[in-house]
Amino acid sequence: MKSARAKTPRKPTVKKGSQTNLKDPVGVYCRVRPLGFPDQECCIEVINNTTVQLHTPEGYRLNRNGDYKETQYSFKQVFGTHTTQKELFDVVANPLVNDLIHGKNGLLFTYGVTGSGKTHTMTGSPGEGGLLPRCLDMIFNSIGSFQAKRYVFKSNDRNSMDIQCEVDALLERQKREAMPNPKTSSNKRQVDPEFADMITVQEFCKAEEVDEDSVYGVFVSYIEIYNNYIYDLLEEVPFDPIKPKPPQSKLLREDKNHNMYVAGCTEVEVKSTEEAFEVFWRGQKKRRIANTHLNRESSRSHSVFNIKLVQAPLDADGDNVLQEKEQITISQLSLVDLAGSERTNRTRAEGNRLREAGNINQSLMTLRTCMDVLRENQMYGTNKMVPYRDSKLTHLFKNYFDGEGKVRMIVCVNPKAEDYEENLQVMRFAEVTQEVEVARPVDKAICGLTPGRRYRNQPRGPVGNEPLVTDVVLQSFPPLPSCEILDINDEQTLPRLIEALEKRHHLRQMMIDEFNKQSNAFKALLQEFDNAVLSKENHMQGKLNEKEKMISGQKLEIERLEKKNKTLEYKIEILEKTTTIYEEDKRNLQQELETQNQKLQRQFSDKRRLEARLQGMVTETKIKWEKECERRVAAKQLEMQNKLWVKDEKLKQLKAIVTEPKTEKPERPSRERDREKVTQRSASPSPVPLLFQPDQNAPPIRLRHRRSRSAGDRWVDHKPASNMQTETVMQPHVPHAITVSVANEKALAKCEKYMLTHQELASDGEIETKLIKGDIYKTRGGGQSVQFTDIETLKQESPNGSRKRRSSTVAPAQPDGAESEWTDVETRCSVAVEMRAGSQLGPGYQHHAQPKRKKP
Numbered sequence: 001m002k003s004a005r006a007k008t009p010r011k012p013t014v015k016k017g018s019q020t021n022l023k024d025p026v027g028v029y030c031r032v033r034p035l036g037f038p039d040q041e042c043c044i045e046v047i048n049n050t051t052v053q054l055h056t057p058e059g060y061r062l063n064r065n066g067d068y069k070e071t072q073y074s075f076k077q078v079f080g081t082h083t084t085q086k087e088l089f090d091v092v093a094n095p096l097v098n099d100l101i102h103g104k105n106g107l108l109f110t111y112g113v114t115g116s117g118k119t120h121t122m123t124g125s126p127g128e129g130g131l132l133p134r135c136l137d138m139i140f141n142s143i144g145s146f147q148a149k150r151y152v153f154k155s156n157d158r159n160s161m162d163i164q165c166e167v168d169a170l171l172e173r174q175k176r177e178a179m180p181n182p183k184t185s186s187n188k189r190q191v192d193p194e195f196a197d198m199i200t201v202q203e204f205c206k207a208e209e210v211d212e213d214s215v216y217g218v219f220v221s222y223i224e225i226y227n228n229y230i231y232d233l234l235e236e237v238p239f240d241p242i243k244p245k246p247p248q249s250k251l252l253r254e255d256k257n258h259n260m261y262v263a264g265c266t267e268v269e270v271k272s273t274e275e276a277f278e279v280f281w282r283g284q285k286k287r288r289i290a291n292t293h294l295n296r297e298s299s300r301s302h303s304v305f306n307i308k309l310v311q312a313p314l315d316a317d318g319d320n321v322l323q324e325k326e327q328i329t330i331s332q333l334s335l336v337d338l339a340g341s342e343r344t345n346r347t348r349a350e351g352n353r354l355r356e357a358g359n360i361n362q363s364l365m366t367l368r369t370c371m372d373v374l375r376e377n378q379m380y381g382t383n384k385m386v387p388y389r390d391s392k393l394t395h396l397f398k399n400y401f402d403g404e405g406k407v408r409m410i411v412c413v414n415p416k417a418e419d420y421e422e423n424l425q426v427m428r429f430a431e432v433t434q435e436v437e438v439a440r441p442v443d444k445a446i447c448g449l450t451p452g453r454r455y456r457n458q459p460r461g462p463v464g465n466e467p468l469v470t471d472v473v474l475q476s477f478p479p480l481p482s483c484e485i486l487d488i489n490d491e492q493t494l495p496r497l498i499e500a501l502e503k504r505h506h507l508r509q510m511m512i513d514e515f516n517k518q519s520n521a522f523k524a525l526l527q528e529f530d531n532a533v534l535s536k537e538n539h540m541q542g543k544l545n546e547k548e549k550m551i552s553g554q555k556l557e558i559e560r561l562e563k564k565n566k567t568l569e570y571k572i573e574i575l576e577k578t579t580t581i582y583e584e585d586k587r588n589l590q591q592e593l594e595t596q597n598q599k600l601q602r603q604f605s606d607k608r609r610l611e612a613r614l615q616g617m618v619t620e621t622k623i624k625w626e627k628e629c630e631r632r633v634a635a636k637q638l639e640m641q642n643k644l645w646v647k648d649e650k651l652k653q654l655k656a657i658v659t660e661p662k663t664e665k666p667e668r669p670s671r672e673r674d675r676e677k678v679t680q681r682s683a684s685p686s687p688v689p690l691l692f693q694p695d696q697n698a699p700p701i702r703l704r705h706r707r708s709r710s711a712g713d714r715w716v717d718h719k720p721a722s723n724m725q726t727e728t729v730m731q732p733h734v735p736h737a738i739t740v741s742v743a744n745e746k747a748l749a750k751c752e753k754y755m756l757t758h759q760e761l762a763s764d765g766e767i768e769t770k771l772i773k774g775d776i777y778k779t780r781g782g783g784q785s786v787q788f789t790d791i792e793t794l795k796q797e798s799p800n801g802s803r804k805r806r807s808s809t810v811a812p813a814q815p816d817g818a819e820s821e822w823t824d825v826e827t828r829c830s831v832a833v834e835m836r837a838g839s840q841l842g843p844g845y846q847h848h849a850q851p852k853r854k855k856p
Contacts, residue, residue: 022439022440023437023438023439023440024406024437024438024440025434025435025436025437025438026407026408026409026433026434026436026437026438027076027092027406027407027408027409028075028076028408028409028411028430028433028434029075029076029077029078029079029088029091029092029408029409029410029411030052030073030075030077030078030079030410030411030413030430031078031079031083031088031117031121031410031411031412031413032044032046032052032078032079032080032081032413032415033081033116033117033412033413033414033415034081034082035081035415035416036416040416040417041057041058041416041417042415042416042417043055043056043057043415043416043417043419043420043423044413044415044423045415046078046080047072048078049077049078050074050075050076050077050078051072051073051074051075051078052072052073052075052078052413052427053070053071053072053073054070054071054072054073054420054423054424054427055069055070055071056069056070056420057417057420058417071424071427073427073430073431075411075430075434076434077091079091084128085121085124085128085129085130085131085134086134086203088121088131088410089131089134089135089205092108092131092408092410093108093131093134093135093408094138094205095406096108096135096333096406096408097135097138097139097142097207097333098207098208099331099406099441100139100307100309100331100332100333101139101142101143101207101210101216101309101331102207102209102331102443103311103329103331103443104331104405104406104441105331105332105333105399105400105404105405105406105441106332106333106334106405106406106407106408107333107334107336107397107400107405107406107407107408108131108333108334108335108336108407108408108409108410109334109335109336109337109338109408109409109410110122110336110337110338110409110410110412111338111409111410111411111412111426111429111430112338112340112341112411112412112413112414112426113340113341113413113414113419113422113423113426114339114340114341115340115414115419116340116412116413116414116419117412117414118337118338118340118410118412119337121410121412122335122337123198123284123337124198125198126198127198127200128198129198129199129200130198131335132277132280132305132335133198133199133273133277134205135307135333135335136199136273136276136277136307137199137205137273138205138206138207139207139218139307139309140218140271140272140273140276141204141205141206141207142206142207142210143210143216143218143309146210146212146214146215146216147215147216147217147218147271148215148216148217148312148321149166149169149170149173150169150172150173150269150271151164151168151169151172151173151176151269152164152165152166152169152215152217152321153217153219153269153310153312154172155219155267155269157263157264158255158256159253159255159259159261160255160330161217161310161328161330163312163321163323163325163328165320165321165323166320166321198277199273199274199277211311211313212452212454212455213313213314213318213449213451213452213453213454214311214312214313214314215311215312215314215321216309216310216311217269217309217310218269218270218271218276218307218308218309218310219267219268219269219270219307219308219310220267220268220270220276220279220280220305220306220307220308221234221262221265221266221267221268221305221306221308222234222279222280222283222284222303222304222305222306223250223262223265223303223304223306224287224301224302224303224304225301225302225303225304225363225392225393225396226300226301226302226356226359227301227355227356227359228359228362228363228391228392229249229392230249230250230251230252230262230392230396231247231248231249231250232247232250232262232264232265232266233282233283233284233286233287233303234266234268234279234282234283235247235266236266250262250263250264250265251263251264252392252395252396258399259399259403260395260396260397260398260399262396267308276307280305284303287301287303300339300356300360301339301356302336302337302338302339302360302363302393303336303337304334304335304336304396305334305335305336305337306332306333306334306335307332307333307334307335308330308331308332309330309331309332309333310328310329310330311328311329311330311331312327312328312329313327313449314449314453314454315449316449316453317453318453318454318455322449334397334400336397338364338393339360340360341360341361341364341422341425341426362391363391363392363393363394366387366390366391366393366394367391367393367394368429368432369387369390370386370387370388370394370401371429371432371433371436372432373385373386373387374386374401374436375432375435375436378435378436378437379435386398386401386402400438401436401438403439404438404439404440404441404442405438405439405441406438406441407438409430409433411426411427411430413426413427616780627789713751713752713753714736714737714738714750714751714752714753715734715736715737715738715751715752715753715754715755716737716738716740716743716747716748716751716753716754716755716776717734717737717738717739717740717755717757718740718741718742718743718754718755718756718757719739719740719741719757720741720742720757720758721741723757723759724759724767726767726769726794726796727796728769728794728796730794732755732757732769732771732792732794734755737751737755738750738751745783745784748776748784748786749784751776752775752776753773753774753775753776754773754774754775754776754786755771755772755773755774756771756772756773756774757769757770757771758770758771758772762795764797766795766796766797767795767796768793768794768795769793769794769795770791770792770793770794771791771792771793771794772788772790772791773788773789773790773791773792774786774787774788774789774790775787775789
């Protein structure tokens with residue numbers, strides 16, 4: 001047969017102004033644990049049933065007034081050290097179970113530091129069951145006779161329920177019973193003595209107005225969140241002694257209605273309190289606990305015990321379950337036992353314990369952050385994103401805060417002085433949580449079928465089993481004899497009836513007399529009691545008047561102190577505002593001072609940069625003009641020396657021509673004698689060496705390199721690879737130079753001078769070599785720059801091409817080389833080296849040949 005499927009209920013879409021717009025704050029309750037020792041120091045005091053007071057214990061830091069700081073926190077209700085589990089259940093959990101049976105969701109969790117009694121509050125102890133077993137007991141007391149048979153409801157993996165008819169459920173039961181090692185049914189189950197005392201509840205508790213025309217099914221699941229991973233505590237893992245498998249973590253999923261659930265979580269259908277608690281106890285043994293310095297059995301994970309109640313109405317005949325999935329309701333109650341927040345310096349945790357403590361504190365911090373954001377969004381109308389996904393704990397229960405359902409939190413505190421700082425944080429979190437509002441759950445829709453259909457076809461007995469008072473009185477009278485008269489002459493029936501009635505009348509009169517006596521005695525007792533009560537009332541009234549006078553005096557004193565307190569608060573507020581104004585002025589002045597200091601620093605740095613720049617420019621200009629002046633002076637001196645030298649040379653040649661005999665070939669003076677003559681003529685020294693005349697007796701000419709004028713500096717000799725080797729006698733040679741084919745920064749950084757050898761083809765077809773020289777300067781950016789200062793030109797010419805005769809037509813040719821003698825003299829004069837000042841690239845010299853001018 002086909003089975004109908006139910007979905008987990010979600011807040012339906014309704015129009016504005018409906019009941020779902022109503023919100024209720026999160027109910028926060030406080031439970032104070034008794035101290036371990038009577039003489040132990042306490043830091044928490046219960047003021048009344050809604051207020052507790054935290055005061056700083058001895059040895060802690062004092063506040064600025066010099067007194068111990070005392071802070072009061074209010075809750076919906078405060079349970080003292082003598083509160084029983086029954087009293088706590090009636091106030092906190094009973095309304096949640098009642099809502100669960102009526103199709104509404106609920107969340108109840110305990111919060112507090114390690115060792116504050118959270119697990120005891122939730123689970124209980126032998127002889128004193130906690131909230132969980134009492135919730136189960138109330139559920140099954142309410143729906144015990146209305147439960148559906150096993151396997152009528154069947155859970156699936158999509159957070160919904162499948163519903164089977166009675167036949168399919170019967171087949172499923174037979175199939176399960178035929179399996180090996182079947183589970184014992186609830187009616188044959190023996191209670192485990194380990195927890196038998198925990199589920200024995202003396203008080204009978206039952207929900208009100210349970211729908212008798214519906215059938216119910218209860219499913220439980222138990223998970224834990226350990227190190228931000230979800231584990232199923234009811235999952236049956238086959239035991240492998242050789243290679244045991246670690247438990248697999250579960251994932252959170254979102255169903256079609258956007259409700260969060262644990263995918264693949266085991267859900268067990270239970271039919272009694274004993275069976276449900278046995279399932280819980282089986283999972284409790286798998287929960288991770290450890291012995292820490294603060295608690296012998298400290299929970300190392302958050303546990304969540306879910307009770308899912310499935311409700312489906314009966315059909316019109318009241319015999320079978322209605323196979324319409326729209327009429328099926330699933331409600332859920334989540335009981336959460338949070339792990340306690342702890343500080344590692346107190347628990348002395350190491351290794352895995354330290355990691356567990358870090359994850360516990362992180363998840364609790366995420367819960368606090370979510371509460372803060374929710375409160376801020378609801379109070380100030382903001383739309384900040386609530387970080388539910390930062391922790392599996394908050395992500396699992398986001399439906400309760402974003403959707404609808406009742407949320408209750410029990411804050412468990414340990415009043416010992418060592419937990420003062422942790423309790424202070426817990427109280428602050430509880431104060432924030434009370435201001436968060438959750439949408440009020442809506443009432444489920446009525447199916448529309450006729451009520452009372454379950455008992456329509458069944459004979460109904462009396463409403464109550466208690467006998468009436470009239471029945472008891474009638475039973476005490478003697479029985480009446482038979483009143484049937486069979487004969488006219490029957491004279492026995494009527495006398496017996498009259499006798500019985502007279503006995504009854506006599507008995508009735510005796511009872512009336514007894515009743516009157518007892519009523520009179522009771523009236524006397526009432527009169528005495530009224531007199532005693534009146535006297536006590538008068539006595540109490542006198543005491544009450546005295547107390548009222550005392551209270552009125554105390555009220556006047558309180559009012560005076562309150563006025564004084566308000567005056568002091570007003571003065572403090574004025575002083576705080578004045579202090580704030582002064583602090584603001586101080587900050588503004590400090591900012592203005594910092595701004596002015598920064599401005600002065602910038603101006604000072606700009607001034608220094610400008611001075612350095614001007615100093616550099618002055619130095620560069622000074623060096624440039626000094627070189628220019630030196631170049632001009634040297635050029636002028638060289639020009640004058642050349643003129644004097646030319647004149648002296650001409651006079652010397654003229655004297656030699658006039659005085660020397662024509663027939664003899666003049667000897668060419670040696671280099672040494674020329675140098676001596678030059679040094680003797682101090683008026684016009686020769687700036688360059690003379691050209692040599694051909695002499696047969698002279699020694700062979702040795703190639704000599706021309707030295708640079710700046711041989712003392714380190715040079716970069718840049719010779720491109722395309723240059724050709726010339727066969728001139730004068731060759732450029734700089735000692736200790738770095739020869740490169742391509743200029744690079746490394747070579748320039750090591751030297752002070754730079755020389756580029758450049759070759760080009762002259763107009764007469766000869767190769768002309770130019771030596772372009774310059775100085776290397778370091779730039780401010782850390783590089784090098786070259787400033788060209790001089791160019792030297794080296795050129796090779798053939799004397800035959802530019803030779804001219806003095807006067808070939810006037811003087812005839814002379815024998816023995818007279819013509820060659822004159823030609824040599826003229827050639828020597830015309831090919832003499834002359835230095836000219838000036839260069840387009842900067843101060844320097846350019847050497848070139850100049851033809852000899854004709855004499856006038």
